[in-house]
Amino acid sequence: MALAFTCSISTPSSFKFPPSDRNNIPQIGSITISERPNGAAVNIRQSFAKPVNAQPPRKDSLLPLAAAATTMVPSETKDQDLQRIATDLDNASPLEIMDRALASFGHDIAIAFSGAEDVALIEYAKLTGRPFRVFSLDTGRLNPETYQLFDAVEKHYGIRIEYMFPDAVEVQALVRNKGLFSFYEDGHQECCRVRKVRPLRRALKGLRAWITGQRKDQSPGTRSEIPVVQVDPVFEGMDGGIGSLVKWNPVANVKGNEIWNFLRTMDVPVNSLHSKGYVSIGCEPCTRPVLPGQHEREGRWWWEDAKAKECGLHKGNLKQQDEGNGNGVSQSHANGADIFNSQNVVSLSRTGIENLGKLEDRKEAWLVVLYAPWCPYCQAMEESYVELAQRLEGSGLKVGKFRADGEQKEFARRELELGSFPTVIFFPKHSSRPIKYPSENRDVDSLMAFVNALR
Numbered sequence: 001m002a003l004a005f006t007c008s009i010s011t012p013s014s015f016k017f018p019p020s021d022r023n024n025i026p027q028i029g030s031i032t033i034s035e036r037p038n039g040a041a042v043n044i045r046q047s048f049a050k051p052v053n054a055q056p057p058r059k060d061s062l063l064p065l066a067a068a069a070t071t072m073v074p075s076e077t078k079d080q081d082l083q084r085i086a087t088d089l090d091n092a093s094p095l096e097i098m099d100r101a102l103a104s105f106g107h108d109i110a111i112a113f114s115g116a117e118d119v120a121l122i123e124y125a126k127l128t129g130r131p132f133r134v135f136s137l138d139t140g141r142l143n144p145e146t147y148q149l150f151d152a153v154e155k156h157y158g159i160r161i162e163y164m165f166p167d168a169v170e171v172q173a174l175v176r177n178k179g180l181f182s183f184y185e186d187g188h189q190e191c192c193r194v195r196k197v198r199p200l201r202r203a204l205k206g207l208r209a210w211i212t213g214q215r216k217d218q219s220p221g222t223r224s225e226i227p228v229v230q231v232d233p234v235f236e237g238m239d240g241g242i243g244s245l246v247k248w249n250p251v252a253n254v255k256g257n258e259i260w261n262f263l264r265t266m267d268v269p270v271n272s273l274h275s276k277g278y279v280s281i282g283c284e285p286c287t288r289p290v291l292p293g294q295h296e297r298e299g300r301w302w303w304e305d306a307k308a309k310e311c312g313l314h315k316g317n318l319k320q321q322d323e324g325n326g327n328g329v330s331q332s333h334a335n336g337a338d339i340f341n342s343q344n345v346v347s348l349s350r351t352g353i354e355n356l357g358k359l360e361d362r363k364e365a366w367l368v369v370l371y372a373p374w375c376p377y378c379q380a381m382e383e384s385y386v387e388l389a390q391r392l393e394g395s396g397l398k399v400g401k402f403r404a405d406g407e408q409k410e411f412a413r414r415e416l417e418l419g420s421f422p423t424v425i426f427f428p429k430h431s432s433r434p435i436k437y438p439s440e441n442r443d444v445d446s447l448m449a450f451v452n453a454l455r
Contacts (some may be wrong), residue, residue, distance in 0.1 A: 082229050082230060086227035086229045086230065089228045089229065091253075094250040097248065098211070101209065101248040101250065107131070107133065108209060109132075109207060109248075110132075110135050111134045111135070112213070113134050114282070116146075116274075116280070117263065117270070117271075118213030119268055120262055121250065125211075133162065134159060135162040136150065138165050142283060143281070145272045156269050171194060181285060183285070184285075188286060195283070205238060208246065209237070209246035209248060210247060214249045215255070217256060228248065232247040278290075279299055282300055286301055287299055287300060339373045340401045342386045344392075344399060345401055347401055352402075356368075362427065364429065366426070366427040367392075367399050367400070367426050368401065370418050370424075372403065377422060378421050380442075381442045384443055385447070387444050388447050391444070391448065397455055404416070422442070424450075425437065426450070428455070429455070435454060437450050
C-alpha cells in the first residue's frame with residue numbers, strides 16, 4: 001500500500017543556495033527544495049524510493065564518503081542560532097526535526113543507533129526520503145538479541161550500519177588488570193570509557209553533527225532539559241574544537257509510550273528484549289528488566305546511585321550546578337527542597353533513627369525510607385510511599401523517612417544497610433534488628449504486602 005504525505009518546513013532567510021546552484025536545485029526521489037523570498041521551504045512527498053545510505057569508509061572515524069558530495073552547513077550551526085532553532089522546533093514533530101537535520105548536514109551527519117527503541121530514528125529518516133547514515137557502538141558485551149536486531153534492521157531498511165569497536169589493547173589491559181566484571185565493584189565509568197566513550201569520540205571526529213534518541217522522560221535527573229538541537233557540550237566534530245559538533249535530539253519531547261505507538265504502527269523491527277521487561281537496553285552485564293513502579297533507567301547500573309546513570313555518551317547532561325555540594329546533593333535540594341512531604345510521614349533526624357534502632361521493644365513498628373531528594377527514583381516513588389502512609393494511618397504502624405545522603409550516607413550504609421536510593425527498611429515492634437525490603441518493586445500494593453507479612 002502506498003503512503004503519501006506532505007510536510008512544509010521553513011529555514012532562516014539567511015540560508016541561500018549559491019547562485020550557481022539556482023538552476024540545479026537538489027532533488028532526492030520526489031523531494032524538491034525550492035527557494036522562497038522569505039526563506040527556503042521543503043516540500044516532501046514520499047515516494048518510498050530506497051534511501052541511499054553511506055558505506056563505511058576504511059578509517060577509524062565516520063568520514064565523508066565522497067569529496068563530490070555537497071554538505072550544507074548553514075550559519076545556524078552557531079550556538080546562538082541553534083538556540084533559536086531549538087526554540088522554533090520545540091513543538092515540531094520528530095519527522096520535521098529529522099528532515100531539518102538531514103537537510104542541513106548531508107553526509108556529515110549520522111544517526112547513533114543503540115539497538116533499542118531508537119530504531120524509531122531510522123524510520124523517521126527513511127520517511128524523509130533523504131540519504132542517511134547510521135552508526136553503532138559494538139562494545140563486545142551486548143546481548144545476543146541486540147545483535148539480532150542489528151541484522152534485522154539492516155535487512156529491513158537495506159542499509160549497512162557503520163560499527164565502531166573499542167581499542168583491543170585497551171580492553172585487554174582493562175580485563176587483565178581488573179577482571180571481566182570490575183564495574184560491579186568500582187563503578188561503570190571506566191569500562192564505559194574504554195568500550196563506549198572513546199569509540200564514540202573517534203566516530204564523531206568524522207562528522208559535523210549526530211542524531212540521538214534521547215528523550216526528556218528517559219532520565220528525570222539528567223535528561224529533563226535536553227533541547228531538540230544543541231552544540232554538543234562534550235565531543236568535537238571533524239573541524240575540531242569546542243562548538244564543532246551539533247547534536248540533534250528529534251524525539252526529545254516525545255514520551256516513551258508515543259514512541260512505541262509509532263513503532264507498532266509502522267511495523268518496524270524491535271529488540272525482543274523489550275517483550276521481556278527490558279526498557280533501556282545497554283550492555284548485557286549492566287542491563288536488566290524493570291519492575292512495576294520503577295523508572296526505565298533503573299534497569300541500568302542498578303547497583304549505583306541514580307545520579308551516575310549516564311555512561312558518558314551524554315555526559316553533557318550532567319550539569320555542574322546540579323552536582324551540588326560534592327556529597328551528591330543538588331544545590332536546589334541542598335537549599336531546602338524535600339520530598340515525601342506528608343503529615344503521615346515522620347521526618348527522622350540522625351539521632352531519631354539511631355534511637356529507633358537501639359530500641360528492643362518498640363511501642364509501634366516503623367517503616368522508614370532512606371532517600372536523597374535529588375534522586376529521580378526516590379522522586380518517582382514519592383506518590384506511592386505517601387499513599388501507603390495514608391493507608392496505614394491509625395493502623396499502629398508508623399511511616400517515616402530519613403535523608404541518607406551527604407554526611408549521613410556512610411552511617412546509613414554501615415548501620416542501615418543502605419545500598420542505593422531509595423532503600424526501605426522495617427523496624428519490627430518486638431525486635432531491634434531492622435529488616436530491609438528486598439524488592440525494587442515500589443508500587444503501593446507490593447510495599448503493603450511487605451508490611452503485612454512482617455507486622
